[in-house]
Amino acid sequence: MLLKSLLLVAAAGIGLVLVTTAMSDTDRDHARSVERGRYLVTAMGCNDCHTPLKLGPNGPEPDMTRMLSGHPAEMALPPAPGLPEGPWNTVAAGTLTAWNGPWGTSFTANLTPDPETGIGRWKEADFAATVRTGRHLGRGRNLLPPMPYQNVAALTDADLHDVFTYLQSIPAIANRVPQPLPPARQ
C-alpha cells in the first residue's frame, strides 16, 4: 500500500515537472519572440512614423505614452499646404504621423493590439499578408507612402512572426486613425 502511494506521488511529481518544463519552454519561446520583435521594430524604425513626435526640451522626441498608436485621432489638421510645381512635393505634420503628397494624405496606422482601433483582432496571417502584398489585409487598398512595406516584406517568416508577437504584446491604445484622403479632398 505504501509502495503504491509512493509510486503515485512520484508519478504525479514527474508529471508536474514535465508540464512545468513544457510551459516554461513555451513562455521562453514567447519571450524570445517578443524580444527579437522589439529589436526588429526598433532597428527598422517603425516608431519613426507610428509613434507621434512631440516637442520636448531637447527638440522632437517620440511620445512613448502613445507608442506605435499611429496618428492621434484628436489632432485636427488643416488642409495640407499647396506646394508649387517642382521637386518639393511632400509635406509632413510635425508628429511625422500625417503625410501629404501626390497620392493624397495618409495617416500612420495604429499598430497596438487595441481590438477596435488597432490590430488586436488581426491574426498573424493578416499581418503577413498586409506587409507581403502592400495591400490592406492582403486584399484591400494599397498601403500608402511613406510606408516602406517593401523593406518589411523582405523579412523572413520567422522575423515577421516575431514582429507580430511583439506588437501584440505592447500596451493597447484606443486611437482611431482617420482614413486617408485622396488628392482632390486635401
Added chain:
Amino acid sequence: MRPFEWTRLAAALLVLCGTLGVPAWIVLAAGSGSAGAQAPRELRETGLYADPSTQRIASDVLAFRPQYPLWTDGARKRRWIRLPAGSSIDASDPDAWRFPVGTQLWKEFAYERRVETRYMQLGGDGRWVYATYVWSPDGRSASLAPQRGLRGACQSTSGAPHDIPSELDCRACHQGTPSEVLGFSALQLSSARTSREPGDNAAELQLDDFVARGWIRDLPREFRERAPQIAARSERERAVLGYLHGNCASCHNARGPLAELGLDLEFSLARGSSAVRTSVGVESRFQLAELERSERIVPGAPHASVLFRRISSRDPLLQMPALGTHVVDTAAVELVSQWIEQDLAPARLADTHSSHQRQR
C-alpha cells in the same frame, strides 16, 4: 529502382509523350505523387491546344462560362477546364468542390485583341499553381508573365490600363474560399441562369453536361433534380445577389480570411444569402467623409450606402473591388442602385420583416 532504370523510364516517357502529343511535364508532375507543379514558360506547353500552330483547343479540354462572371473592365473572356483522365470533382459540398490533383483551368482575356491567359493547376501537394501568360501583339504565342505581374501592360477597350496580376494578386482573391476555384461551381454552372455576360454558346458546357460526362460526382440530389438558383424576391434581386457573389464574395464571405469583417456577400447553396443581413443598416468600418455614421447599405438611399459608393468609384482609396479593375461596371452599378432604392426601400423591408414575423 537503379539509376539506369530511372533514366530509361524517363526516356521512354518522353518518347511516349512526344508520340501522344501530351506535354511531358504534366505526366512527370502527375507521376511524382506529392510533388508540387510548376507553370511552364509558354502557354502552348500547358496542353491547352491540340495544335499550337492553329490554336485548336485540345479535345479533352472543355469550355464553360459562369453565370455571374467577375467584371474586368469589359474584357471578353473564354474559360476552359481539363481533369486528368478518369478523375472527377467531388461535389458533395455544393459550396466547396474538391478538385482532383492535376486539374487545369484557363481563362483568356481579350479587348481589341487577346491580352492574357490566366492559368491554375492543382499540384500533387494540394497547392494550386497560379500563372498568367501574356499574348504577343500578333497573337501567335503567349509567354509566362513575371511573378510580380505587369502594371499597365496594355489598354482596355475604354483606354484604361489593364494590369497583368501578380501571383499574390491571384492568391488574394482565389484563396479567400476553400476550393480556390471561383467560377466553376454548382451555382456558377447552373442551367438556371441570369447571365449578364454576352456570348453564351453551345460549346460552353453547364452543370448538367459535366455531370453527364462523369466529371462531377456526388452532387446532392436536389441540385441534380432542379438546377440550383439564388433564392430572391425578384429577378433584379437575384441578379444583384449573383453579382455580389461573383464580384465581391471571394473576399467578403464568412469562411475566409476577411470573415472577421462580418460582411458576407457569398450565396451559399447550403445556407442561402446573408448579404442583406450583414449589410443593410450595418455600420461600415469605412466611413464616408460627409456622414456622421456610415452604413454599408442604407435602404432606399444608394448614395448614402458605402457599398454602392465603393463599387461606383475607381479612386484607389475608395474603389471596390480593390484590385483587378480600373473601369466602373456601370450596368452593375445601375442594377445595385435600383435594388437599394426600390427593393430595399424601408417600406418594402418593413413588409418583408412583418411577413417574416408572422411566419414565425
